[in-house]
Amino acid sequence: VACGGLAFLCWKLYYTTSKHSVPFLRVYVTAPMCLVLAVLFHPGDDWFSMQILVSYTMFQEAMGLLPQLYLMRHMHEVEAMTSHYVGLIVVARFIRMLFWGKMYFLGEHFLQLFFADVCHTLLAADYMYLWMRKLKDGGRLIYSQ
Helix, strand or coil, X not given: CHHHHHXXXXXXXXXXXXXXXXXXXXXXXXXXHHHHHHHHCCXXXXXXXXXXHHHHHHHHHHHHHHHHHHHHHHCCEECHHHHHHHHHHHHHHHHHHHHHHHHHHCCXXXXXXXXXXXXXXXXXHHHHHHHHHHHHHCCCEECCC
């Protein structure tokens, strides 16, 4: 019920967004790309397993950041709450990479899932640089020049 209500609100309030992402960053492009990546890079030895779903969600999280970064790049000044939200998401992915590293040293090998988090962190590297500079110096986050 909640998902249906949220989808209805997104459809009804679609006109209120000021900028839309480019076609290659929309879900009908990123979702199949993530599915291919999940099939190729999933934990386990079986060709088809439920681990593909876990891998898919992690790749979809990484690709889901691309439209946000694109819109922030083109809006010049990023709002404080938005900048902190995206920055903390990337920090959480970095902490999760530390978790995958610990699991590797304990004998559990999930390098494919670690690869998804590395992709996520690399995609947001320039944003993190600007966000850390904003936190250090104060002031506004100016993402584009």
